[in-house]
Amino acid sequence: MDLSAGVLPQGISHPEVSRFIITLSYIVAVTITTILAGGSPAALIMPLLYFFPVLYACYHFPYRGIWIAGVCAISYELIAIAFTYPVVLLSAVAVVQSILFICVGSVVTHLSAENDHLRKADAAKNELRKGVISTVAHELRTPLQPIMGYLNILLDDPDGYGIAKGTETILNRCLSCVERERQIINQMLEFSVLESGRIRLDYSVFSVPDLVGSLVSTGGYAAQAEINVDLPRDLTFNADAVKIGTVIDSMLANSIAFSRHPRQIRIAYVSSQDDRCDRLAISDNGVGIPGDKLDEIFEPFQLADAGSLSRKYERIGLSLSIARKYIRLHGGTITVKSIVNGGTTFTIHIPKVRVQEKEYHET
């Protein structure tokens, strides 16, 4: 269950509410009693005696703190009453204040417990979800291993196994399908982990031209398109190299998949020294994306003109979603400009100064 549907507003925790109400009640109680006591020395000194124990209790025991504060308030009132007059009036004020204090404490404790229950239920559900995802991933991936392995064995030595040329082509197609299946499972898994779990960034300073060169080489992209890399030789990012690599790889694969012959891809650094962000632009000469579909392409399982394009290019729309989530984790963004039949440019914006690490929440 989404915590925003809980009893406390999202972003405000129960200890914060408890402390706020206790502190407010304390100030009201002390002010009223001190005024009524006519500035009696006892009335002025007594709050100081219990102020620190109450604060300590509130910060360390948010639930019990409510009751400890209540007991302290009653004690204070009783002691103040003993030293001040008129006794009847102050007693009445003290009793009313104490009752109000404990009522407020009771409500806050109830709300806190309810909110805590929701948090625990949410955590349990997340754990269950992770367990299911993990098991499903295991069951889907395991059978792929012998298929992939045996195809590799046959295709590594086609002559030795007496495989004819036509059969070899068929086996290669089977292997491509298995590799695609593996990629889809991995993407779904990655997406699920991003949605449900805490992803931490592993920051380091790395060379961007080296990373791009390695991605182009490992992905075999140079064989599929003309790749122009226009990056300063000394360009470095302070970011999570693996995740930025995943993003650039997704962008490259996406640009190549949607470009047209002769395929031309350009990777360029388009930031200036004054900019707060480093910007990498990846452009293609592809089919382009209609303006009204630009927002949709980052949604999971969405492709602009999904029906025909996904069939034509055999892609599922997850990689851009994952890429955007990774860049948002860095405090950055991805923008896209496109002209139908004129090509598309994706620009990755990453803050030059490392942002405070936080748990990812998609809004």
Added chain:
Amino acid sequence: MKRSIMVVEDDQPILDMMEILLRRLGYEPRLSSNGISALAEIKTNPPALILLDVMMMPINGWEFLDMLRADPVTKDLPVVLFTAHPSVEATVAELRDPKLGVLLKPVTFSELARALEQYLGKETATDR
């Protein structure tokens, strides 16, 4: 002399496939579908590396690893967990065991070759 790699895996098609792949990569494959008998064999004749499945019977990969590390003869052997369970990567990272790696199924022929070179290379460098 060929370096031997012990594969402990209860899935027979994968075990048969690993035998061919490892032989083709120039290693001497040693196969076991049972963790308990594999432990006994490893103790008398330790391999250069163990490729270990995690979800298997009668003992799972983690139990196997505990027993392996508890024995002074086998405690320093390099182990690569060969699994399709994605959560194993995070667990292995937390364990901070320099002689423990992970390889996520399914792997291609070239990925397996690269991973074995990397783990065995690291092992050789450590030994020096």
